[in-house]
Amino acid sequence: MSRPHAGPPESDPAILTRAIESLLTEKGLIDPKALDAMVDTYENKIGPRNGAKVVARAWVDPGYKARLLADATAAIKELGFSGLQGEDMVVVENTADVHNVLVCTLCSCYPWPTLGLPPNWYKAAPYRARVVADPRGVLKEFGLEVPETTEIRTWDTTAELRYLVLPQRPAGTENLSEEQLADLVTRDSMIGVGLAKAARGETRA
Numbered sequence: 001m002s003r004p005h006a007g008p009p010e011s012d013p014a015i016l017t018r019a020i021e022s023l024l025t026e027k028g029l030i031d032p033k034a035l036d037a038m039v040d041t042y043e044n045k046i047g048p049r050n051g052a053k054v055v056a057r058a059w060v061d062p063g064y065k066a067r068l069l070a071d072a073t074a075a076i077k078e079l080g081f082s083g084l085q086g087e088d089m090v091v092v093e094n095t096a097d098v099h100n101v102l103v104c105t106l107c108s109c110y111p112w113p114t115l116g117l118p119p120n121w122y123k124a125a126p127y128r129a130r131v132v133a134d135p136r137g138v139l140k141e142f143g144l145e146v147p148e149t150t151e152i153r154t155w156d157t158t159a160e161l162r163y164l165v166l167p168q169r170p171a172g173t174e175n176l177s178e179e180q181l182a183d184l185v186t187r188d189s190m191i192g193v194g195l196a197k198a199a200r201g202e203t204r205a
Contacts, residue, residue, distance in 0.1 A: 047116015
């Protein structure tokens with residue numbers, strides 16, 4: 001799967017961070033593999049698991065879903081997820097008629113309490129520019145074919161306001177528990193560049 005890569009030259013803080021990491025590695029004070037594993041954990045596991053719990057609760061509890069769409073910040077806080085980079089949240093719902101996708105065109109603003117650390121491609125200049133100009137084409141590069149009849153809405157996250165996509169609930173999940181449903185929610189589905197995983201035994205059209 002090809003994904004938008006490469007961005008502008010690294011910022012001074014990024015260069016300094018890499019220099020410090022290199023120095024600490026040379027002195028044997030840190031293990032690069034352990035550091036990579038830690039970053040992967042926060043980027044793909046711990047953070048997104050919080051958002052997955054929010055989505056699963058909305059799927060099973062209509063009252064919670066209504067509160068989530070009306071006041072996402074308060075509803076997310078009900079589950080204990082709030083804080084830095086998640087002070088002001090808006091949740092946008094995917095339906096058969098509308099597909100939402102998130103971006104931060106200025107930098108890489110991202111809802112840390114619900115999604116963890118932003119992936120590298122989210123921060124890259126090509127994604128930030130192209131998903132606004134050609135969202136359908138970018139989503140196709142992620143392996144997501146959105147029907148021409150479905151409207152695509154791009155939401156620009158800012159330092160003041162961060163978004164989360166409420167993906168559609170997969171078919172065939174009526175008998176799954178809230179915990180099992182959370183296992184189907186992916187980070188990419190909450191950004192809008194992917195879908196929730198299909199239930200076991202189900203296939204997507």
